[in-house]
Amino acid sequence: MNPEEKLTIAIIDDAIHTETPHGRTMKRIIQKLEESGLVVGDVGSLTDARAAAAQLPGIDCILINWDLGGDSQQNHESTTKIIHEIRRRNDELPIFLLAEPASQAPSGLTVEIIKEINEYVYAMDDTPDFLAGRITAAARRYREQMLSPFFSELIKFSRDFEYSWHTPGHAGGTAFRKTPVGRAFHTFFGEQLFRSDLSISVDELGSLLDHSGPxxxxxxxxxxxxxxxxxxxxxxxxxxxxxxxxxxxxxxxxxxxxxxxxxxxxxxxxxxxxxxxxxxxxxxxxxxxxxxxxxxxxxxxxxxxxxxxxxxxxxxxxxxxxxxxxxxxxxxxxxxxxxxxxxxxxxxxxxxxxxxxxxxxxxxxxxxxxxxxxxxxxxxxxxxxxxxxxxxxxxxxxxxxxxxxxxxxxxxxxxxxxxxxxxxxxxxxxxxxxxxxxxxxxxxxxxGPSGKILTDECIEEAIRFRRTMARINREIGHRETPSDWWFGMWQPDAVTDPKSGKRISFTDAPLEILRDNPSCWVLHPGENWHGFEGLEDDYCMLDPIKVTILTPGVADDGRLEPFGIPAALVVKFLDTRGIINEKSGDYSILFLFSVGITKGKWGTLITELFEFKRLYDENTLLEEIFPDLIESYPDRYSGMTLPELAEEMHAFKRDHRMLETLSQAFSLLPEPVITFADAYKRLVRGTVEQVPVEKMGGRVVATGVVPYPPGIPLLLPGERAGDQNGPILEYLKGLQDFDSRFPGFNHDTHGVEVVNGQYLVSCIKEE
Missing domain, CATH: 3.40.640.10 (Type I PLP-dependent aspartate aminotransferase-like (Major domain))
Structure with missing residues (x-):
């Protein structure tokens, strides 16, 4: 909700449009609210009211008829649920309950409900002007207190439209509007961004350096x-x-x-x-x-x-x-x-x-x-x-x-x-x-409650996605025929019901069990799915919102199987469909279910994974899937199909023992020779040289060597690279050879300069 937008009122009342005293009074109240510049939306049924309860971020005040659907216990219970749902999501939003005069004690109205509402209103008791004023005042108070400390002051300052004699030089965006490209820039972002781009000289907003003021x-x-x-x-x-x-x-x-x-x-x-x-x-x-x-x-x-x-x-x-x-x-x-x-x-x-x-x-x-x-x-x-x-x-x-x-x-x-x-x-x-x-x-x-609501939604959507993927894998991933394959998920195969103590397959586990019980996500000792040995129970837990999809190819013992699809192919395909993952490994792809996730977002991901599978199973030519790849490297990929490239990549990784070498390289603690600071001093002074990875045996690196993603150091400044045939240099050599063999699928390794396909690393000059 933009704090500059008009106040918005939602009225949940199925009697608004009836020709009754209550209906006519509510129409006059709505008229008065709209004359005051407020936006009023009405909801006329219980079903619509339940949907409206999920749209609270855009509402400043809610009016709800206690007799929504009729004066019956069942309808009152439904109204109670709606009020509880509103309060579960927002404990500050003003709620006006429309009911009979208090002296008549409306049926079913409990102390619990009275505590959750802000005002109890009988529309026939007061004038429409008075009630509209009460509603407007409550909505305005909510809008003002809804804002956070600094943001509220920033809004107030930007409203003043003062002449700026301090930095930044664009002076509230004015400078940008003096040239065509500047005007385009100003139009794209909007005036409010530039008016709120202020100098530390603005005392009213405080200082980040001394942590003062707002x-x-x-x-x-x-x-x-x-x-x-x-x-x-x-x-x-x-x-x-x-x-x-x-x-x-x-x-x-x-x-x-x-x-x-x-x-x-x-x-x-x-x-x-x-x-x-x-x-x-x-x-x-x-x-x-x-x-x-x-x-x-x-x-x-x-x-x-x-x-x-x-x-x-x-x-x-x-x-x-x-x-x-x-x-x-x-x-x-x-x-x-x-x-x-x-x-x-x-x-x-x-x-x-x-x-x-x-x-x-x-x-x-x-x-x-x-x-x-x-x-x-x-x-x-x-x-x-x-x-x-x-x-x-x-x-x-x-x-x-x-x-x-x-x-x-x-x-x-x-x-x-x-x-x-x-x-x-x-x-x-x-x-x-x-x-x-x-x-x-x-x-x-x-x-308040919104923190749990928002995180619950992330967790629930991640769980729904995980279960859907697992169910698909159970149905078609059994490998009885060449087309019976699907993507795996890095997650438990089964969880324990905390009430009965029984084991349940992950696919069939109720959402509530997976959402509410950390034990479902703990890396318990002896469970094969996570692949880590010697852990204390409860010491480590998988965060359900960080979802790792596994592409086919890795056996339970870590060996590469005869059939496999390296993740790089799937990542590149998804990229062509506008789906960008967080990071990927050789046979794993990570997706983050953040606060901004939606059902449509992950539903589209599954749809595109099915599309990849269809193209793979139909032996589709690469030129139909990656036309840019064919255009850039016609001699390398023309005439190849998706399964052929997958098989060649998989065989390369298997023959070069890339997963095994990766594990060995990162498990090894290299020998430190000089300090980080000393290595950096030599880098700045130029007493370093670029060394091909094939000749790095025994050399001391001047900069870190950090494969991305996620950016974990393989070598740190001042460390010795080890033997030429050792796991660190073997792993780097494997990455270099893969990049040369499969152009367009290059690795990103910070600290490595690639010249004509050769990996060069900055090393300390030998005396």
Missing amino acids: IGKAEKYAAKVFGADKTYFVTNGTSTANKIVFFGAVTEGDVVLVDRNCHKSAEHALTMTHSVPVYLIPSRNRYGIIGPIHPDQLTPDAISKKVQACPFTKYADSDHPVHAIITNSTYDGLCYHAARVEHLLGQTVDRIHFDEAWYGYARFNPLYRDRFAMRNGAKDSNGPTVFATQSTHKLLAALSQASMVHVRNGRVPIEHSRFNEGFMMHTSTSPLYTIIASLDVSAKMMD
Whole structure:
């Protein structure tokens, strides 16, 4: 709902259009509301009322007739359900109940219902002018309090139409309108965007740098909503949020425990702070999916051994780690039992940093209880101080680059004034107020019952999609004939009914069981579906909204089967149909069911997967599916069919043992030779050289080598690449050879420059 739009009133009353005293009075009330500039919509049946209850975001006030459908107990029960549904979704929206005078005690009206309504109205008691005024006032109060702290002030300021003598230079969009291209730009985005693009000089809106005024209020409000002691808004993504935390908690000579499954921003933070990383190694399964760090790596004894084994800790000020960073959830949706991780790591470090870039919604649904940083009841003055960095824009509703840092203080609390110095080192003095407003609005959206409603919808839609895919696989994926194949799903095969204790196939499990019971998603020991060994029960859970589709080809033991369809082919096909996945592996494709998901969206995905299957089963020529590919590489792909290319790709991956080599490469901890900072110094000074992957044996890399997606380092700056025939270089060589063999399906590996099909990596010059 645009705060500048007219107020909207919904009237649920089947007697409006009747020639009765009540009907005529309601018509006069509607006339008065419309004369005052309000928009009025009426709903004339119980069925329509139920549908209208789901459209609350566009409504400022609801009037509902208690006798909707007639004065009977059954109809009153239906009306009660509608009121409950409205309140379940929005506990602030004003509800006016139209009924008989209170002295006549309308039948069926309970104290419970009276508590849920705002006003009890008998339309015949007061004048239409008076009632229209009451309704208008309630709607206006709701519209004003509905806004979040900073956003409301931004709206007020933009309404003033003041002349701007400060930056930005476009002065509310005026500058853009002076040239044709500028006018096109202005028209595309609209005047309101430019009028709200303001300078930090605007005192009325406060400052992001000193957290004052409406911005400071918005951060305090977000801290309340997200369960933090302190929250900081970040306008350059969680890459910057991670650096802010490091600069506020870590300095040169400090030992830091680092999840090897970390984003490259952690590597940058280690480089800039000159701190010493000691790595915690996550597991991987047969699909190449990254799993959790096993708890036995987080014990004080295990950490002590890791610190002693690191060659750089001898230069540290102390061998006692001061900080730890853990990725939660992982890029594939694996969530730690955060309380367990804090208990284990908290015996060694005083500060724990959960990189929850993809996980900002966890607090708002009980399915994730105990599996995120800012948990209710987690505050412990004797425990570690805990940070959570969240990309609010990723799976909640905020603009790109919108992120937050949440802090829960423990035995070594963060002092705001000192921490803010690190914050200011990474924050622009000209932040985009639109991003700040989106963070503020996102917090408001998740406050109260709407947080659970929104996350429930994500989870439910993901479950419906998962069950539909599993049911299709059960019906046609049995491989009795060549065309009997379908896509698998990375999810449990069966779950346990919490009431009866009986096992139920995932396909047949009721929505409520899968939605409400975390145990359905836990990686239980001994279950084959997840492919991780040696886990504690309840230690790790799969987030249902992060959906991984499996393409055919991988056996339960990790071997590649005779029949297979590499994910790259499916991804490219979906791309031609306007469906973009989040990331993909060799035989896996990840889709995110965010707040913006709809049934139509995932229904279209299934339809297009069926279309891929049809084209495959009909042995369709590539030129009919990928005409751009044929145009770019006619000599390579002309005359080939989709199954032929799939078979050739699959055979390449099988012959080159790519899944096996990937697992070995990422399970290996390379030898660190020089520090990140030293490697970067040499890079800047130019004492590096580009080395072909075939000649990298024993060389020390100057930059990280990071395959995308999801951006997990294979090699970090200053590390030795290992033997020429070792798993790291064998894996890189396999990627290079695949790219050469299958042009148009190239891998994206940061730190690798491709020249004439050859992988080159920046390495330290040998003396």
